[in-house]
Amino acid sequence: MRVVRQALCVCVVLLAACSKPADVAPAPASPAPAKAVAAMTPDPQSYANYDDVRVTDVALDLDVSFERKQIAGNAQLAIEWLDTAATTLVLDTRDLDITRIERQTAAGWEAAPFEFAQRDAKFGSKLTIQLPQRETRVRIAYNSRPEATGLQWLEPVQTLGKNQPFMFSQSQAIHARSWVPIQDTPAVRFTYSAKVRAPQGLRVVMSADNDAAATGEGGYTFSMPQPIPSYLLAIAVGELEFRPLGKRSGVYAEKGRIVAAANEFTDTEAMIDATEKLYGEYRWGRYDLLVLPPSFPFGGMENPRLTFATPTVIAGDKSLTALIAHELAHSWSGNLVTNASWRDFWLNEGFTSYVENRILEEVYGEEFAQMDAVLSQDGLIEEIKTIAEPDQRLVVDVAGRDPDETFSGVPYQKGAWLLLTLEQRFGRAAFDPFLRGWFDAHAFKSVTTEDFVKYLKTELLAKHPGKFEESELDGWLHKPGIPSNAVKSTSAKLAAVDAQRAEFVAGTRQAAALDGKTWSTQEWLHFLNGLPDPSTVAQLEALDAAFALTATGNAEIAFAWFKRGIAANYEPIKAPLEAHLIGIGRRKLVVPLYEALAKTPAGKAEAIRIFNLASPGYHPLTRTTVATKLGVAP
Secondary structure (H helix, E strand, O other): OOOOOOOOOOOOOOOOOOOOOOOOEOOOOOOOOOHHHHOOOOOOOOOOOOOOEEEEEEEEEEEEEOOOOEEEEEEEEEEEEOOOOOOEEEEEEOOOEEEEEEEEEOOEEEEOOEEEOOOEOOOEEEEEEEOOOOOOEEEEEEEOOOOOOOEEEEOHHHOOOOOOOEEEEOOOOOOHHHOOOEOOOOOOEEEEEEEEEOOOOOEEEEOOOOOOOOOOOOOEEEEEEEEEEHHHOOEEEEOEEEEEEEOOEEEEEEOOOHHHHHHHOOOHHHHHHHHHHHHOOOOOOOEEEEEOOOOOOOOEEOOOOEEEEOHHHOOOOOOOOHHHHHHHHOOOEOOOEEEOOHHHOHHHHHHHHHHHHHHHHHHHOHHHHHHHHHHHHHHHHHHHHHOOHHHHOOOOOOOOOOHHHOOOOHHHHHHHHHHHHHHHHHOHHHHHHHHHHHHHHOOOEEEOHHHHHHHHHHHHHOOOOOOOOHHHHHHHHOOOOOOOOOOOOOOHHHHHHHHHHHHHHHOOOOHHHOOHHHOOHHHHHHHHHOOOOOOOHHHHHHHHHHHOHHHOOOHHHHHHHHHHHHHHOOHHHHHHHHHHHHHOOOHHHHHHHHHHHOOOHHHHHHHHHHHHHHHHHOOHHHHHHHHHHHOOOO
16 A cells, blocks of 8 residues: 655655444444453454464355445355364454354354454454364355445445446455454465445456456456455445556546546556566466545555555656556565564565665656655655654554554655665665565565564575674664664755755745746655745745646645645635545545644634535545544544
């Protein structure tokens, strides 16, 4: 998932990812202490007893009802017993209604006793299934609820076409449990298949082998033969069309957006080729993209075989497609080699952010990659000032916490900076084979920081002594801040922007004399992020007159511009700002703007007014985050 993007300055948004039948066994409403979760397994965000027994395959048979806003059907789990004394299977759930649970015996399917523990507000309800005969298949009949944190249900008016409803999932970090009863931890990997029925005229797609030619008659069928963790389970249902991008890539989107999306993502196949050149074979078959409605709360989500992407990345000039490079990079770092728990999230995102930059260099050139690195590091330097010291470490204590509460730009950019430091010390001739070897040696496995440290010592430090001391790792992994041995990236183009900005602020260069008409998105973001805070109204008026920034169609530039406008109380942005906040649900591009408005009493009142208009179209994660910032009900 790419949360840390080019527009980042001080505002990296934290991740969040996320009728009852009479015979349903409901999850009790009273919460249990969060510490009870931490005591269960090595992953403190999961109840699952995966050291005793593991789910190895999931077969879903589901119906999607927009009327009820629910997914209903059954999940058949294949399980492998690891502890010879174990006789129970423990799963994670959140607000699921379970109708029945069966175990497969020699005589057929028979009822299996089960019970819910008390519901925890963060982690949901532990579901314990009694299997005294240690059967290897379990079938669970269930349905999700309308409030499922992992699903968003959109009315037709909330879509681009306005004709049909839309539904999509967001399972990361611990939201898969809200729509599938599962061992919801990245420590467990499983294959899956699915048959899904949806209303006529709507296409179902999943993080699996989508058939663009399928009609959906009798239901859509899917298979994911590679083992994945639960947070990569994904589904979407909508009025979708498909366009190929290359021999193994394509894009799904609503009819009114499909042409623009296909034009924007024409470099996708080149990105796949570039990454294979660096890090080995793409092991997932196809790489397709799904452009979601604007309410999608993130930039992108790396669901295998089908990246979910925000429409805000479609700028018309490919200037924001670094996001696609990031999500593609996850096919090696994250999807292929996965952090075993959210404590080690940097193993997913730090590696991916580093690989993303290498992809950008291969496809767009060294200067482009340098600018991207500078913007990302600048964003981290500013953001880290706002983060509590314990969460400035790469290895984060997540016990008793919802992982959405702990995520920031640190695992992304501090993690990438560590890998860049290793590259600088050892040189690419040594570091590139090392990183490729890491992916190959741990393919389709879940790993810990300790696994990485062991591999680093054996495969790089020991083979090239004296270039990087083991003691230096401590500053990166276990201490706050940015280590003193971090070498900051530089960019000649951004240095030139710095010089022009300084002249503009000093009044020795007029706005019209800036080279803004030839600047890339990265140069504009660097320019805007470095303006005085607050800038003067006169400065903003001059920039607006020269470059029409208030009317920009680039969502990242608009975000940076609106932040400056809010701080300066620049009147012309007010109507476009309201349209931006109502029309976009991507948290990174809306939450900081609400925070900026809320710094004054009048601004907070305006923020609440706009939020009341916008919230029906927001994803639950965005709605909850903004409501918390504003101190109002979601």
